[in-house]
Amino acid sequence: MEEEETVGKLMEAVGEIAAISDYRNVYKKLFCNLSRRIKLLAPMLEEISDSREPIPEEEAKTLLKLKEALVAAKDFLRFCSDGSKIFLVLEMEKIMKSFQDITVQLEQALSEISFEKLDISDEVREQVELVHAQFKRAKDRIDMPDTELYSDLSTVYNESTDDNTDPVILQRLAEKLQLTTVSDLIQESFTLHEMAAASSSADPGENTEKMLRLLEKIKDFMQIQNPQMGDPAISNVPPSDEKPKTPVIPEDFRCPISLELMKDPVIVATGQTYERGYIEKWLDAGHDTCPKTQQKLPNTSLTPNYVLRSLIAQWCESNGIEPPKRPSRPSKPSACSSRDRSKIDALIQKLSSPNLDDQRSAAGELRLLAKRNTDNRVCIAEAGAIPLLVNLLDTLEPRTQEHAVTALLNLSICEENKGRIIAAGAVPGIVHVLKKGCMEARENAAATLFSLSVIDENKVTIGCSGAIPALVSLLSEGSQRGKKDAATALFNLCIYQGNKGKAVRAGVVPTLMRLLTEPAGGMVDEALAILAILSSHPEGKVAIGAAEAVPVLVEVIGSGSPRNRENAAAVLVHLCGSEQQHQYLAEAQERGVIGPLQDLAQNGTDRGKRKAVQLLERINRFMEQQKHVQAQIESPTQANSQAEQPRL
Template sequence: MEEEGPVEAEALAAFAEAEVVVRGLIAAVEGVAAVSDYRNAFKKQFGNLARRLKLLAPMFEELRESSSMAAAADQHHHQISGEAVAALAPLREAVDSAAELLRFGSQGSKIYLVLERDHIMKRFQEVTSQLEQALGRIPFDKLDISDEVREQVELVHAQFKRAKERIDTPDIELYNDLTAVYNKSTDTDTDPAVLRRLAEKLQLATISDLKQESLALHEMVAATGGTDPGENIEKMNMLLKKIKDFIQTQNPDMGPPLKDITSVSGNCDPKSPVIPNDFRCPISLELMKDPVIVATGQTYERGCIEKWLGSGHNTCPKTQQSLSNTSLTPNYVLRSLICQWCVENGMDPPKRPGTSNSHQPTKPTSACSPKERANIDALLRKLTSPISDDQRVAAKEIRLLAKRNADNRVCLAEAGAIPLLVSLLSITHDASTQEHTVTALLNLSICEDNKGTIVTSGAVPAIVHVLRKGSMEARENAAAALFSLSVVDENKVMIGASGAIPALVSLLSEGSQQGKKDAATALFNLCIFQGNKGRAVRAGVVPTLMSLLSEPGAGMLDEALAILAILASHVDGKAAIGAANAVPMLVEMIKNGSPRNKENASAVLVHLCGGDLQHLAEAQELGLMGPLVDLALNGTERGKRKAAQLLERINRFLEQQNLMQAQVQAQVQAQANSQIVTDTLAVVDQ
C-alpha cells in the first residue's frame, strides 16, 4: 500500500474537516426547521430568518452527498478543497449564531423580547450581516453543486444583503403599551384597554400561555445562576402578574391563579401564600430571615450577600453600583414587617441563623455608662417639659451629643429619645427648637439602626413641615435628614408621597451652597424610585437644574447633571428637559466637562435623541461628533457606552439625511430633464 504524500494528506484533512462543517450546517438547519412558530413581537423577523436558512438546506445536502460519493469511489480524489473548507467555516459560525437567536425567539420570554427590542434588533442586524458576508465568500466554482441550487443560494444571499440595509421595526404600539405598564410601580391606574391589547398581541390568553411565559421568565432568572436577577426581572414579573390578573378578571372560570413566577425554589403547595417581592432576597429570591442593608441602601439576606462579598465582588448585586464600604446593617423594620406578614398568613416567623427557641438571646450591653445614661434621662425629662426654654436647651444638648460619636447615638436611641424628639418637632413653633430638634434627628439617623425607628415614629411629616416652613438652617438640615433616611429603599416611597419633593426643589433654588447640595443629594436619592421622578418634574426641578448648569461658579454642575441623567429616563422628565433647550449646554459639558459630567451629559442626550431627530440634528450641528469620538475612546466605562450609543444614532441620522438629499437631487434632476425635453419639443414644433 502506497504511503500518501503531503498533498494527499492535506486533502484528506480538508475532507475530514469539510465533513464536520457540512454535518454541523445540516444539523443547525434541521434544528431551525423543527420550530414551526415564533409567537412574539418579532414573528416576522424570526420567520424570515428561519425561512432563508431553510432555503440553504439543499446546498448542504448536495455537499454531503458529493463528499460521500467521492469518498466511496476513491478516497484519493476528494471533491472539497481546503479553500472551500476555509470559506464554509465562517458560514457554519454564522448559521450557528442565527440558530441560537431563533432558539431564543421560540423559547424566550415574549415580554423580554419586546422590552429589549433594541438589543434584539441589533442581534438581528449582526446575524444578518454575518450570514451575508459568509454567503458572499462561498467559492461556487470549487463546490460540486447544481446550477439550480447555486441560483437559490445566490437569491438567499441577495435577500440577506437587502435585509442588512434596512431595519424592520416591530410593533410600536405594543412596545409603548408594554413599557408604560412596565414603568408603573403599582397596580393602580393601569388602563384595562392597554392590558387587553397586551394580552392579545403577546398571545397570553390562557392558563397554558401564561404558564409558558412564566416558565420563560423563570429560565431567565435561573440563567443568572441565582446571583443577580436584578430589578428588571422583578418588574417583568410584576408586569406579567398585571396581565394575568386582568385575564382572570375577564375570564373567572379559566382556572386557579398562577404561582409567582419568581418563586424558583419555594414551597409548591398551591395553598401557600405568595411571598411579596419586597420580602424576598434579590439574590436567592427566598423569604428573608435576617435582612441587612448594604451601602447602596439595598436589602439582602445576610448569608447571600456575605457569600457575594466573600467571592470578591465589591458591587451591589441589584444596582451594580460600587460599594463605598462592606458593612452590613440589620434592617429591623423590614424584618418586623416580614414577621407580621408571616403571623397574618399562619406561618412561623423566620428565625435568624444562630438563634434557637431553647436559648434566649443575650441582651446587648449598653454603650452608655450609668453616669451617661443618667445625663441622657435628665435631658429627656427636659425635652417633655412644658417650659419652652427647657425644650430648646434639651434639644440642643441632644443634637450635640448625637453629633459627637456613634456610642452616643446608640445610647440616645436606647433611652427612647427618638419618639420624644419627633413628638416635639410635631408641636413646637419655636424656630430655634425646630432647628435643634430636626438636626438631632439628622445626627441620630447616621446610625443605620436608628433610621427605622425614626421613620416608624412618624418623623417624616414633621421633617417635611420644617423643610417647608423652618428657618434656612433648619430647612437645610431637614433636607439632609431626608437624604439620610431615603438611603433605605422602603423610605423613598413614603418620603416622596409626603410632599417633600416640591420643598426640596425650592431649597435647591434658594438655599446656601451646602443647602443646595443637601437638597440635590436628597432629590437624586428619591428619584431612584420611578414614582418620584414625575413628582420632581411637576415640582419644576428641571428649570432649576438648568439654571444651576448655567452658573458654573455655583459648584452644582455634578449634582445637576446627575439628577438630569436619572430624570431623562422618565417620559415627563425627557419632555421637560427637551423643552428647556438643554442640548447646547449638554454638548458643552461633553466638550469641556469633567469625566463624570461628560458621562452624565451623554446619558441625558441618549434619552433626548431617542426617536427625536430635532435634538439629534441640533447636537450634530453644534459639533458633537468629535468630542463624542474622544469620549468613546477615553471616557469612563459608562461614558464610553453612552458615547457609542449617540454616535450610532447620529451616524444613522446622517445616512438618512444623505439619502433624502440624494432623492431630492434626483427629483430636481428629473424635473430639469423633463423641462429640457419640453423645451426641445417646443423648438421642433416651431
C-alpha cells in the same frame, strides 16, 4: 537587575509602612493620612514588578527618588509610632518640619512618574493620580496639631518646682497623651529616654531629666486619682513567629482605602466599592469626593454590594478561609456608658417638660450626644427620645425646632433608627421644617430626608409627603450648603421612578439648568447627576428638551470633568431616544458634538465611552437617513426635468 531591586525595595517600604498601625498621639490624623496615601501606591508597584518590559533609564531614576522618599517616610512614621508622646509634642516644630519635607519629597517624586513609559493601567493610574493630588494639597495645607496640648506640656515642662502644677492641666495631659495606666507610664518612660537621646538639642541630658520630671508629675497625679492603680497585666501567651500561609487576596476583593479584604462592601455614587467602615470614616471627615477617582459625589448614599459579598464568601470557602463577618451594629442600651445613659434619661425627662427652655436645652444636648458616636444614637433612641423630638418639629420656637430636626438627623445615621423615625411619623414634621424653618434647620431637614431615603421603601413615603417641591425650593433659593443638601436628597429620592415625575412637575429642571449654567455656583456636578436620572423619565425628557439643554450638554461633553461629560452624554442619549430625536440630533451635530464625542469614546470613563459610542451611532444613522431623504427628494426632480426636455 538594579531596577528590579529598586522596585523590590519600594514594595518592601510600602509593606513596612502598612504594618505600622499605632499612632496614638497628637499627630494621629496627619500620620494616618500619610500612611494611607502611601499604601495606595502598592498596586502601581505591583504592576511595575509584574511587567516584563524593561524599565527605561529615566524612569528608573524617578523610581530611585520615590524609593528615597518612601524610606524617609517609613523611618519617620516608625520613629513617631514607637516613641515618646511627650517628646513628640515638645518637639512639635521639628516633627512638623520633617512631615512637611517628606510630603514635598513624595509629591515631587510622584510628579515625575511617566505612566505610559511604565505601562501602568488606567485604573491604577487614576489611583496614583489621586494620591499625587492629595500630596500636592497636603504640602500647601498642614492641619496643625493640638496647640492646647503643646501649651500645657510646655508650661509643666518649664516649671521650676513641683508645687505650682495645676491639677486640671495634669488631668488634661494624662487623658490626651493616654498616660492613665502603669503600662502606659512605663512604656512612655522607656521610649522617652530613647527619643530624647536622638535629639539634636544642645543638652539632651538636661532635656531628658526635665521630661522625666514631667512624666513623674503625671504619674503621681494619676496615683492620687486612682490609688488602686496596679502593675500592668502580663500576658502568659507566648509569642509565635509562625504566620499561617494565606492565599493572595484578589484586588477586587480589597478595599481601595485599607487594601484589606472587605467584610461589608458598599457602592458609592461613582460606582466604586469600599469597605463600609472606611468610606464612612472618609465621609464623616467632611470629604465629598470618591477617594479612588477624586470625583465629587452627587450624594453620600452607600448601597450594599451583595454580589461582591457573595463572591468574597465563595472565594474564602474555596480557599479554606473563614468568611469575613460584617461588623455588628450595637443594638443594646448597655453599649452606652452608665454615665451617658443617666444623662440621657435626665434629658428625656427635660424633653417631656412643658417648660420651653427645658425642651430647647434638652434637644440641643441630645443633638450633640447623638453626633458623638453610634452607642449614644442607640441609647437615645431606645430611651424614647424620637417621638418627643418629632413633637418638637412643629414648635414655633426656631432654635428648639432646629435642635430637634438636627438631633433626628444625627440619630438617623444609625440604620436601626431610620425605621424608628419613620414609624414615629416624623416625615410630615421634617417637611414642615423644610418649608418653614430657619435656613440651618431647612438644610438639616433636607439632609435628614436624604438619610432616611437610603432605605428604598422610605423613598415612596417621603415622595408622597410633599417633600419634593420643598426640596426644589431649597435647591433654588437656599444657601450653598442648603442647595447641596437639597440636591443630595433629590438625587436619592429620584432613584425611585415614581418620584421623578413629581420632581419634574415641581419645576426642578429649570432650576437645574440655571445651576448648570452657573459654574461659579459650584453645583454643576449635582445638577448634571440629577438631570441624568430624570432624563430616563418621559416627563423628564420633555422638560429637559423644553429647557433648551442641548447646547449646554454639548459644551459639557467638550470641556467638562470626566464624570460630568459622562452624565451629559447620558442625558443626550435619552433625549435622542425621544419622539423629537431628529431635532436634538440635528442640533447636537450643528453644535459640533462629533469631535468631543469621539474624544469621549476614546478617553472617557467606561460609562462615558459607552454613551459616546451610542450617540455617534445614532448621529451616523441620522446622517444616513438625511442623505437618503435628500436623494429621494432630488430623484423625482431629476425625472421631471428629463420629462420636460423636447423630444427629437
